[in-house]
């Protein structure tokens with residue numbers, strides 16, 4: 628198991644973040660997307676390998692909302708996959724959400740992304756809908772072709788405040 632920790636994403640991280648992002652998604656986020664999330668004070672994290680502290684092994688972005696959080700991005704560097712890192716990262720995000728009394732986490736995932744759907748199912752997310760044509764497809768696909776998103780959510784057991 629790789630020991631890793633969360634660190635708040637800085638603009639300086641983006642060169643490295645974009646390498647992982649670009650090698651991982653059909654239509655990767657651009658620098659501007661990450662900068663917008665940093666400006667908006669979302670929960671923007673890089674995952675750092677504790678045994679190689681300067682190595683960024685993944686990143687995630689969560690948009691906190693009113694009583695719910697929206698997972699916008701979770702990406703693990705290809706060399707670090709299937710080691711349980713995303714699962715552990717999602718559990719940590721979930722814990723933070725529970726501490727803030729959020730009732731659920733929502734996300735969208737490409738219908739074709741079986742790896743990610745398996746991951747989300749493995750940590751207890753359930754499909755609650757489909758967003759038709761939500762995702763663009765790369766230019767190599769048919770012109771203007773788009774892909775549906777599966778909407779998934781996990782309901783959280785919120786802390787009861789006895790004070």
Ligand SMILES: CC(C)(COP(=O)(O)OP(=O)(O)OC[C@H]1O[C@@H](n2cnc3c(N)ncnc32)[C@H](O)[C@@H]1OP(=O)(O)O)[C@@H](O)C(=O)NCCC(=O)NCCS
Nearest residue numbers: 651701702703708709710711712713714742743745746749
């Ligand atoms: C999806 C992704 C984040 C998974 O990260 P990961 O750290 O490799 O996942 P984990 O090792 O924590 O896997 C946890 C569970 O998810 C499922 N899973 C993960 N990758 C899988 C794969 N390639 N095939 C099938 N199931 C998979 C399994 O149930 C796995 O448990 P197991 O290894 O005990 O069988 C990673 O593949 C990735 O970065 N993909 C590209 C970016 C992406 O698609 N992000 C999600 C966008 S919505």
